[in-house]
Every structure is written in C-alpha cells, then in structure tokens.
Amino acid sequence: MSQHTPELPTHAIPLLPLRNGVLFPGTVITIPVGRPRSVAMIESLVPGESIIGVAVQRDPKVSDPELADLQPLGTYARVRQITRAGERSFHIVAEGLQRFEILELLHDRAFLTADGAPVDDALADPVEARALADALREEVKRRLPTLAPEIHSTLVQWSKLLGRTKEPGIVGDRLAAALNLDTEKEVQVLLTREVSERLRLVGGLMAEAITLAEVRRKIDSEVRRGFSKGQREAVLRQQLRAIKKELGEDEGQGDLEDLKARLDAAALDEEARKVVDRELRRIDAMNPAQAEYNVIRTYLETIAELPWGDRADAEIDINAIADKLDADHDGLDKVKRRILEHMAVLKVSGNERATILCLAGPPGVGKTS
Known part of the structure; x- marks a missing residue:
C-alpha cells in the first residue's frame, strides 16, 4: 500500500460508478470497466498517477447514474494499473485513499466527472477508537484457527495488514473489505464517519x-450425515463425473451409460448382479486411459450380451447327434459313444447340472468342433 498520499482534487474528479461493491480507503481491489462513459474515462488516465473518484450506485440496474442515483460518499482512488480485457473493456487496479462527498455531477466531458470534498474520519474519543481497533485485531487472531474456510481464507490475507495498521479507521475499513459483505452492509460502513x-x-x-x-x-455436515448410502454414492458419482468432464475424461461416458442400462435390463441372477455392481463401481472410479478399464468394459459387454433368463426347450435327438458326429469326425468311436451316452442320460434325467465332459488330445483332432 502506498505511503504517499497525493493532492486530492475537488473539481472535475473523473468518476467511476460501481454497480456493486465498495472500495474502502486503505484497500486495493480490481474493478472491471465496461460501460462506454467509464471506458472513455479509463482511456484518458495515466496508470500510477491518475486520481479518480469511485462511487457506489443505489440501484445497480441504472446504466447512466445521476447524482440522486449515487451514495453521498465515495472514495478517492489511485489507479495503479490498467489492463485491457477486450475491445471496449478494461480491468483496473485501484487503491482506495480517502472518503469524499459527492457534491455535484458535471456533464461537460465524454465521461462522468464530479465536484467533491474530502471527508476526514471523525474521532469522538481517540483512546476508545484505538482500544476498539486493538480488540478487533485480537479477535481476528483468536478466531482464525476455528473459522469456516470461506471466512478463514480471506481474513488470513488481511490479518498481517491489520497488524501493521496504525489508524483505527483504516482497521475498520480493511476488516470490512475482508469479510466479503453484501453491498448494502459495505455501504453502511462507508457512510459511517465516526x-x-x-x-x-x-x-x-x-x-x-x-x-x-x-x-x-x-x-451441511448434518445433511451429509443424514444421507443414505445410496444418496451419498449418487452425489459422489455426480461429482466424479463433473471432475472427469473438467479433466477432459468424459469421452465415451454416453456409451458407458448405455452399457449400464443394458445391464440393468438384463435378467441377472443374484450372484451375477453382485459381480456386475462391483465391476461398475470399479470402472466408474477409473480413468478410461487405464489398461484395466478396457478389460472390465469388455467383460461387462460380454455379460450384457448373454441371453440371461432365456432357456432352450429343444428336444434332444440322439439319432441326429449321432449322424452329426459321424459326418464331421471319422473314427473316434469311443469318444462319440461316450458323448452319446452323456446326452442320453441328460435326456432321460432332465438334469441341467450333469457331469461336464473333458475332451483331451493333441491340437487339430477335433475337440472343439
């Protein structure tokens, strides 16, 4: 923060109205600028040297504010940096210097200017003010370890600045800026002179x-504890999909969803369903680039293609089987006789869980066919 305060203008101050937010003295913020008159004003400035007035609109919807549309107090600001953000837009880094009263708006230029008067802090009791500032510093230090993340991260950034600040009024302004308050509450602080x-x-x-x-x-913690296992899994799966999408790993997700739908529609028995659910959880947690991903994907595709629930009701014809074996294989009388015995027993007993035959022999003798 600059230690040198330049001479503050009182006539024809270039004015930048903010739709939302407040620039407090002793703080530095980045402000996006896009309205035509504001852009014209920024284009006329010299970074590091120019002093402007930053005002706050009463209604953010007003495009071209008049005096009645602005809060009575604004902030003198040094424009430390100007960065072009687009063809007709900028980002500026502005350092708040001091409050000022907006007395009159001038319309003699391409951009908004104002006459104003610097407003000093009012110190009814300097000793009390210093004591209150010290108490706030200590409260920030005391509460930092236990604060929620959204408050903690911001206050940590400002705690060192608060420790170095000697002026009680600036302590209040900097702390207000650190709290990320809504604009209405920030305006309350800005307008409080004492x-x-x-x-x-x-x-x-x-x-x-x-x-x-x-x-x-x-x-949030209580809601999360109240989630059922299924709800937690659904939330986590949704978050995982969002993360994968951000990482560019969402390709093929539609195909995987189709596969899941086919598996859900299959008439799987209880044991098969357990296996499928386990493998789906594994593949959901994997990067598609992993080698095992394709192995599991192929396995699940195979399961989905099997005729679950279908049963063949064809009659076993021993004579037809014998003719087929003789037509396809010469010799092998003992093997063919054993197969026919097996099929005959299966036909008579109707037992689907009959003995499984094992055909042994060198390659090429017809075991598979």
Whole structure:
C-alpha cells in the first residue's frame, strides 16, 4: 500500500460508478470497466498517477447514474494499473485513499466527472477508537484457527495488514473489505464517519458473518450425515463425473451409460448382479486411459450380451447327434459313444447340472468342433 498520499482534487474528479461493491480507503481491489462513459474515462488516465473518484450506485440496474442515483460518499482512488480485457473493456487496479462527498455531477466531458470534498474520519474519543481497533485485531487472531474456510481464507490475507495498521479507521475499513459483505452492509460502513461507531459496526458484522458461516457448515455436515448410502454414492458419482468432464475424461461416458442400462435390463441372477455392481463401481472410479478399464468394459459387454433368463426347450435327438458326429469326425468311436451316452442320460434325467465332459488330445483332432 502506498505511503504517499497525493493532492486530492475537488473539481472535475473523473468518476467511476460501481454497480456493486465498495472500495474502502486503505484497500486495493480490481474493478472491471465496461460501460462506454467509464471506458472513455479509463482511456484518458495515466496508470500510477491518475486520481479518480469511485462511487457506489443505489440501484445497480441504472446504466447512466445521476447524482440522486449515487451514495453521498465515495472514495478517492489511485489507479495503479490498467489492463485491457477486450475491445471496449478494461480491468483496473485501484487503491482506495480517502472518503469524499459527492457534491455535484458535471456533464461537460465524454465521461462522468464530479465536484467533491474530502471527508476526514471523525474521532469522538481517540483512546476508545484505538482500544476498539486493538480488540478487533485480537479477535481476528483468536478466531482464525476455528473459522469456516470461506471466512478463514480471506481474513488470513488481511490479518498481517491489520497488524501493521496504525489508524483505527483504516482497521475498520480493511476488516470490512475482508469479510466479503453484501453491498448494502459495505455501504453502511462507508457512510459511517465516526471511527468508534464504525469499528463497533464492523465488529458486529464480523461476528454475524462468522456465525452464519459456522451455521452453514454445521447444517451441511448434518445433511451429509443424514444421507443414505445410496444418496451419498449418487452425489459422489455426480461429482466424479463433473471432475472427469473438467479433466477432459468424459469421452465415451454416453456409451458407458448405455452399457449400464443394458445391464440393468438384463435378467441377472443374484450372484451375477453382485459381480456386475462391483465391476461398475470399479470402472466408474477409473480413468478410461487405464489398461484395466478396457478389460472390465469388455467383460461387462460380454455379460450384457448373454441371453440371461432365456432357456432352450429343444428336444434332444440322439439319432441326429449321432449322424452329426459321424459326418464331421471319422473314427473316434469311443469318444462319440461316450458323448452319446452323456446326452442320453441328460435326456432321460432332465438334469441341467450333469457331469461336464473333458475332451483331451493333441491340437487339430477335433475337440472343439
């Protein structure tokens, strides 16, 4: 943060109205700029030297705000950096310097300008203000280890700055910026000139933000504990699909979903269903580039193609089997007789779980056929 405060203009201040958010003194933020008049203003500036006024709109929907559309106080800002974001848009890095009162808008240029007057912090009781600032610093340090992540990550970034800040008013402003408050609450802080009152307001807003974050975290934890196993698996599977999509690993997902649908429709018995569910869980957790992925995929495709639930009701014709064996294989009388005996027993008993025959011999003698 710059230690040198330049001379602040009071006439024809280039004005940048914000639809949402507040730039506080003692803070640095990046502001997107896209409205034509604001773009014209940015194009006229010299980075690092130009001082502008940053105002806050009462209604973010207003495109070309007039004086009545702006909050009465804004912030002088040094434009530290300008980056072109598009053909007619910019991002600027702005450092808040001091509050100022917007007295009048001027319309004599291609962009919005204003007459204004610097507004100093009001210190009714300097000792009380310093004590409140110290108490807020200590509260931030004390609460950091137990804060919810969304609050913790932001306050960690600001805790060192708070420790180095000597002005009580800037402590309040920087802490308000760190809390990621909604615009309405940030405006409350911006419009509070008396430092002790501002510090009390920020302390209350910090306690409220921390409490809300902790309540959200508790509710989220309770909801997750209340999930059934199936719900948890569904949520995790959905998250996994989203992650794979971001990583570019979502190709072929539609084919896999089709395979799952075919397996769901198959009349699998209980044991087969257990195996299929296990392999589906494995393939869901795999990267398609893994070698084992294709092995499991082929295995599941084979299972899906089997005629589950279908039963052959054809009559066993011993004479037809004998004719077929004689036509395809010369000799092998003992082997053919054993096969015919086996089929005859199967026909008489009707037992599908009969003895399985094992045909042994060198390659090429007709075992398979």
